[in-house]
Amino acid sequence: MTKTKVAIIGSGNIGTDLMFKVIRLSSVLDMGVMVGIDPESDGLARAARLGFETTHEGVDGLIRSPQFDEISIVFDATSAGAHKANAEKLLPLGKTLVDLTPAAIGPYVVPVVNLDEHLDAPDINMVTCGGQATIPIVAAVSAVTPVHYGEIVASIASKSAGPGTRANIDEFTETTSAAIEQVGGAARGKAIIILNPAEPAMIMRDTVQVLTSRLDAANRRKVEDAVAARVSEVADYVPGYRLKQVVQFQDQGAEADGLVPGDRVQPDGYTRVTVFLEVEGAAMYLPEYAGNLDIMTSAALRTAERLVTSTHERQAVA
Known part of the structure; x- marks a missing residue:
């Protein structure tokens, strides 16, 4: 199965931890771009050392990325206010968003409870x-x-x-x-x-x-x-x-x-x-x-992986 490329907005603790989970744990997701706004952030530095594309120009930098068209899923690990602005720019461009902030633009999802009910949602909220x-x-x-x-x-x-x-x-x-x-x-x-x-x-x-x-x-x-x-x-x-x-x-x-x-x-x-x-x-x-952050990134990873596998399942049936 070809891996699905993802981007992560937010190069702080949550976004950086999520990056390592994508790299080390996922058999269906492929790390694409790490996005931040602080050029000195540890997350951007680590991503660059690992050979991944980075930008400190926020979501606008992501949209300008040469990989942007290849990216299907974007994780947002910023803040509630920032996610609203990011969603306004990314949703019209056909990206599926997995929101790790409390913005709650899209449906609340807890993987073991209701994930399969929202596989077609363009913006999935991971609650808190x-x-x-x-x-x-x-x-x-x-x-x-x-x-x-x-x-x-x-x-x-x-x-x-x-x-x-x-x-x-x-x-x-x-x-x-x-x-x-x-x-x-x-x-x-x-x-x-x-x-x-x-x-x-x-x-x-x-x-x-x-x-x-x-x-x-x-x-x-x-x-x-x-x-x-x-x-x-x-x-x-x-x-x-x-x-x-x-x-x-x-x-x-x-x-x-x-x-x-x-x-x-x-x-x-x-x-x-x-x-x-x-x-x-x-x-x-x-x-x-920091189990509170670990459970968020783990739930987001499980959600994105299920989005990918459900897409492949539907394509196989078609």
């Missing part, structure tokens, strides 16, 4: 690191029983939060909350991010709490099995993704009514399901504690 880590769990519970409320807390090492992440905290919470509902299936979603300044830096930790109707023993076992299966699916492309403790269940009464939409109030009470996760980075370019 917290969303990639936790929404699979919300969706797993939703597949067993309706989720009336879903809340996630993503705790990441402060050292792993670069200027793009810090500038997009509001977008992070808004995008993740919306995706908990739209992708995870919760009637109401809430997201919290914590920048943990601990030394030594700690790996990403995520807490998922959902409210369901009261669960009996049989349905609790179904939830446990669904969560375990989903963790295994995510770990297939994010090896450092794991369940930290057994799934926790706690019955609650009317005190939880205020968290759920009015039409979801349960007169018989609720069961609070709590799942604790951690994500250790692969340390391919970023340190091990």
Whole structure:
């Protein structure tokens, strides 16, 4: 199979880590152009040393590249605001965008939950690191029983939060909350991010709490099995993704009514399901504690690879 050429916009930590994943892990993607705006960035320097084309003139430099016509997929690892400007220029030129920012121009995609529903989307949004880590769990519970409320807390090492992440905290919470509902299936979603300044830096930790109707023993076992299966699916492309403790269940009464939409109030009470996760980075370019960035680049890689294989499958049928 001929590899599909890609470009990466954003020569910071996320874009550079993604470049190494494309080079070392992908059998269907071929690294084409690394795009940045800082000519002194480490990402551009590393790409150049590896023999790849680089430009520090942003998306305009990419469009002028002699390889531009060969590039099918463009990853955007910049910021929410920058992605909107980049999309305006690239979408009319027929490029498929995999957006690693919280811009949310295109549909939210979490590979193990809904990727196959959006294979024809021109601009795919990878939600956020917290969303990639936790929404699979919300969706797993939703597949067993309706989720009336879903809340996630993503705790990441402060050292792993670069200027793009810090500038997009509001977008992070808004995008993740919306995706908990739209992708995870919760009637109401809430997201919290914590920048943990601990030394030594700690790996990403995520807490998922959902409210369901009261669960009996049989349905609790179904939830446990669904969560375990989903963790295994995510770990297939994010090896450092794991369940930290057994799934926790706690019955609650009317005190939880205020968290759920009015039409979801349960007169018989609720069961609070709590799942604790951690994500250790692969340390391919970023340190091990940067699991939040690793899960984003891993999810983006899996998404782009599936876009390519689905295209080949359709061409084979035709």
